[in-house]
Amino acid sequence: MPAAVPAVSTRSLTVAVIGNPNTGKSTIFTALTGMHSLIGNYPGVTVEKKIGNFRHQQQDVRLVDLPGTYSLSPRSLDEMVSVEVLLGRQAEVGRIDAVICIADASNLERNLYLVSQVLDLGLPTVLILNMWDVAQSRGITIDVEKLSQTLGIPVIPCEAHRHRQIDAVKDAVLSVAGKAGVESPRVFPAVFYEEGKQLGSQLQEWGEPDVPFYVTERLLLDVGGQIESSFAARFSTRLTEALAAARERLKASGFRVPAAEAKARYAWSRQVLTGIMVVPQQQQVTSSDHLDRWLTHKVFGLAAFVLIMFVVFQSISTLAAPVMQLCEAGQQIVGDWVSSLMSPGPFRSLLVDGVIGGVGGILVFLPQICFLFFFIALLEDCGYMARAAFLMDKLMTKVGLSGKSFVPLMSSFACAIPGIMATRTIENRRDRMVTILVAPLMSCSARFPVYTLMIAAFFPDMAWAGGWITLRGVLIFVMTFFGAFVAIPVAWLLKKTMFRGETPPFVMELPSYKWPSVHIVLLRVYESARAFVIRAGTLIFATSILIWAASYFPGDHTELNRLQEQVDETKVSLNTEISEKAELEKQKSKLSEKGSAPELAAIEQKLAAVESKLEPLEALITTKNAMSEHLLETSYLGRFGKTIEPAVKPLGWDWRIGVGVLASFPAREVIVSTLGTIYSLGGDVDEADSGLQNALRESKWPDNRPVYSIPVAISIMVFFALCAQCVSTLMVIRRETNSWGWPLFTFTYMTVLAYIGAFLAYRLFAFLL
Amino acid sequence: MLVVPLEMMTTGEQGRIHALDGSPAFVVRLQEMGLREGVPVQMVRAGSPCILSVNDQRLSLRFEDSTTVLVELLKCTR
Numbered sequence: 001m002p003a004a005v006p007a008v009s010t011r012s013l014t015v016a017v018i019g020n021p022n023t024g025k026s027t028i029f030t031a032l033t034g035m036h037s038l039i040g041n042y043p044g045v046t047v048e049k050k051i052g053n054f055r056h057q058q059q060d061v062r063l064v065d066l067p068g069t070y071s072l073s074p075r076s077l078d079e080m081v082s083v084e085v086l087l088g089r090q091a092e093v094g095r096i097d098a099v100i101c102i103a104d105a106s107n108l109e110r111n112l113y114l115v116s117q118v119l120d121l122g123l124p125t126v127l128i129l130n131m132w133d134v135a136q137s138r139g140i141t142i143d144v145e146k147l148s149q150t151l152g153i154p155v156i157p158c159e160a161h162r163h164r165q166i167d168a169v170k171d172a173v174l175s176v177a178g179k180a181g182v183e184s185p186r187v188f189p190a191v192f193y194e195e196g197k198q199l200g201s202q203l204q205e206w207g208e209p210d211v212p213f214y215v216t217e218r219l220l221l222d223v224g225g226q227i228e229s230s231f232a233a234r235f236s237t238r239l240t241e242a243l244a245a246a247r248e249r250l251k252a253s254g255f256r257v258p259a260a261e262a263k264a265r266y267a268w269s270r271q272v273l274t275g276i277m278v279v280p281q282q283q284q285v286t287s288s289d290h291l292d293r294w295l296t297h298k299v300f301g302l303a304a305f306v307l308i309m310f311v312v313f314q315s316i317s318t319l320a321a322p323v324m325q326l327c328e329a330g331q332q333i334v335g336d337w338v339s340s341l342m343s344p345g346p347f348r349s350l351l352v353d354g355v356i357g358g359v360g361g362i363l364v365f366l367p368q369i370c371f372l373f374f375f376i377a378l379l380e381d382c383g384y385m386a387r388a389a390f391l392m393d394k395l396m397t398k399v400g401l402s403g404k405s406f407v408p409l410m411s412s413f414a415c416a417i418p419g420i421m422a423t424r425t426i427e428n429r430r431d432r433m434v435t436i437l438v439a440p441l442m443s444c445s446a447r448f449p450v451y452t453l454m455i456a457a458f459f460p461d462m463a464w465a466g467g468w469i470t471l472r473g474v475l476i477f478v479m480t481f482f483g484a485f486v487a488i489p490v491a492w493l494l495k496k497t498m499f500r501g502e503t504p505p506f507v508m509e510l511p512s513y514k515w516p517s518v519h520i521v522l523l524r525v526y527e528s529a530r531a532f533v534i535r536a537g538t539l540i541f542a543t544s545i546l547i548w549a550a551s552y553f554p555g556d557h558t559e560l561n562r563l564q565e566q567v568d569e570t571k572v573s574l575n576t577e578i579s580e581k582a583e584l585e586k587q588k589s590k591l592s593e594k595g596s597a598p599e600l601a602a603i604e605q606k607l608a609a610v611e612s613k614l615e616p617l618e619a620l621i622t623t624k625n626a627m628s629e630h631l632l633e634t635s636y637l638g639r640f641g642k643t644i645e646p647a648v649k650p651l652g653w654d655w656r657i658g659v660g661v662l663a664s665f666p667a668r669e670v671i672v673s674t675l676g677t678i679y680s681l682g683g684d685v686d687e688a689d690s691g692l693q694n695a696l697r698e699s700k701w702p703d704n705r706p707v708y709s710i711p712v713a714i715s716i717m718v719f720f721a722l723c724a725q726c727v728s729t730l731m732v733i734r735r736e737t738n739s740w741g742w743p744l745f746t747f748t749y750m751t752v753l754a755y756i757g758a759f760l761a762y763r764l765f766a767f768l769l
Numbered sequence: 770m771l772v773v774p775l776e777m778m779t780t781g782e783q784g785r786i787h788a789l790d791g792s793p794a795f796v797v798r799l800q801e802m803g804l805r806e807g808v809p810v811q812m813v814r815a816g817s818p819c820i821l822s823v824n825d826q827r828l829s830l831r832f833e834d835s836t837t838v839l840v841e842l843l844k845c846t847r
Binding site: 107113223292507 | 835
């Protein structure tokens with residue numbers, strides 16, 4: 001093939017990428033654009049918009065990734081967005097200069113269905129035959145040259161996961177972009193195109209000029225489709241009647257809508273591939289099938305599913321723990337360092353208590369979030385998620401949903417926002433609504449910090465089976481699935497009352513198992529870690545400062561600052577004693593494990609001697625803490641907290657927790673930073689202690705009873721498992737359902753559920769323990 | 770030649786799709802995903818939902834009364 005001269009233009013070219021699900025579309029996208037892609041939403045809708053860039057032969061190319069789809073006949077909003085982008089009607093993306101259509105070489109006949117629809121758009125197109133190696137290993141041969149001639153577009157075989165042929169793809173894109181589009185393959189009989197033309201002129205008469213041919217085609221073919229409904233608002237019944245009449249005429253000449261489309265497109269696909277593709281006759285049993293014999297089995301499959309989930313959550317808690325401790329130590333060091341640089345005063349308090357105590361307290365959980373997303377991305381990329389959906393379909397039908405709801409609900413375990421967005425693949429409206437409404441009950445990553453804090457502070461570090469099973473790991477696992485467990489009756493109830501209807505049919509592709517791509521998995525982790533840090537830096541940062549201000553003012557802090565200075569000075573002068581004490585305590589705890597009585601006694605004697613020298617410091621700190629405690633209680637936040645205390649007392653909470661819960665309305669994890677700020681200001685966080693966990697353990701009611709006990713910790717965890725404290729989720733629900741009513745409903749039902757749940761949990765465990 | 774509803778196929782049985790009938794939206798969706806008249810199929814795991822091998826891809830399906838898929842059985846492996 002002669003190398004085409006690229007159409008070098010000064011503006012950047014916009015190229016859309018489309019393909020069936022499971023064709024390795026995202027692998028090609030990242031292979032073309034590298035790490036840096038921009039993820040956002042299309043205005044007004046929450047379909048993910050992914051844009052990346054590359055530069056090839058001095059030409060900038062902007063790549064738009066469209067959601068994986070089997071067809072361009074828009075029945076869901078997801079598919080509608082793809083069609084709008086391809087038609088150049090998405091203002092943010094603009095005109096499309098070329099389309100890269102990705103097909104699975106090992107299943108080309110079906111993939112050509114979508115290709116034929118893309119060709120109907122009349123845009124310059126490049127066809128990529130991905131998974132070329134898989135096709136070859138199955139003995140499939142395809143004459144690429146001839147296919148390219150027949151279709152009239154460049155065709156490139158590709159193995160994206162090995163980064164082969166990526167430059168050839170770039171060359172091909174530049175060779176077609178901006179040129180004349182392809183000719184539509186004309187898969188339908190002539191009468192159909194005649195009707196299409198008539199409909200076009202009819203629409204022009206009604207004041208709708210320049211309707212692309214593809215739109216009229218879809219209007220005729222999709223009975224009650226998305227495009228028809230988007231037009232219906234303007235033309236009311238006129239259009240529906242015209243379409244019905246046109247379809248009636250088509251039927252009279254032997255073209256039955258909608259059945260005829262599939263027939264015509266597949267006939268075209270078969271005709272194109274005759275003499276080009278040879279497929280061996282017998283169906284092969286693949287290694288995927290051998291795995292599936294176990295993993296989709298009624299009993300073993302379910303057991304494997306539970307085991308996989310258990311291992312995932314167990315490893316999150318085991319792997320993340322040491323990294324978290326490092327982060328906590330780092331937070332401590334930074335706090336101490338800032339304290340040592342500044343003299344006591346409001347600004348130092350803002351930095352140390354507000355920013356480092358608040359935002360730092362939440363950033364500590366970054367490792368956990370990363371591990372969670374790592375495992376979810378791993379399960380998704382290797383193909384297991386579809387099997388899980390298959391296994392769960394049986395359970396889901398019991399509550400009136402289908403396996404289709406499983407993947408959105410499963411991704412809600414990372415975050416409810418992508419989960420709710422993923423419900424767009426559910427065509428049945430009632431199912432989609434129920435899935436959206438219960439998705440926030442799935443334990444998202446924002447609950448992790450709350451669970452981890454409570455569990456680490458109040459449950460002993462016990463381990464069984466040689467350290468493989470830990471009490472804390474088990475508790476995290478239980479809390480994670482608690483919300484899902486509650487979601488079962490909620491979904492059932494919603495399906496029985498507000499969204500009555502039959503269980504819709506269910507069909508889903510089970511992709512072959514494959515080794516997960518390291519690149520894709522790490523990219524997912526990176527993207528979610530970034531989102532988490534940004535959230536901590538903006539929303540949580542702002543809330544932290546507000547909470548700090550409300551708990552710092554209006555008290556007079558001059559006396560406290562004077563005391564703090566004294567404490568700092570005494571600490572410097574007693575520096576050797578302080579480090580001596582720490583060293584002795586370390587030795588003591590080491591010895592008490594082994595247990596040598598005389599040595600232990602000697603150390604305790606030394607310890608007592610050092611402690612007596614440190615006594616003036618201790619006294620100073622006690623006075624200082626009492627004063628800061630008093631200042632906190634008389635602050636705006638303290639007064640407010642005291643007012644609401646009666647409402648939260650039945651749950652076993654004191655006013656601080658109550659305030660923390662209210663302040664965490666924008667995002668659940670804010671509770672951790674709020675408690676961090678409150679206890680840091682209250683003086684309970686002694687620099688020698690390991691932060692918030694100890695502060696919680698040592699927090700007291702006025703009558704000296706400890707505030708936190710295991711029932712209180714459980715009550716807090718249950719509340720956070722069930723509450724809807726996440727503004728972003730509520731906003732997404734509003735956008736998805738297009739009404740304020742549903743987010744309001746979600747918030748109300750979840751808060752009521754959370755309050756009752758926390759109350760019952762507190763009473764039950766207070767009674768049991 | 771024996772034509773049966775897809776649900777009647779047992780694990781391992783092979784056949785060819787004879788006809789799809791039922792709610793238009795679901796039938797079109799099935800066709801788009803490759804389950805259409807004339808394609809050879811093999812039941813990989815019977816049940817509801819079942820796993821079906823269609824042209825070297827695996828589809829998971831559950832049927833409701835509204836939709837019927839008829840299959841010509843080719844070979845009985847029982």
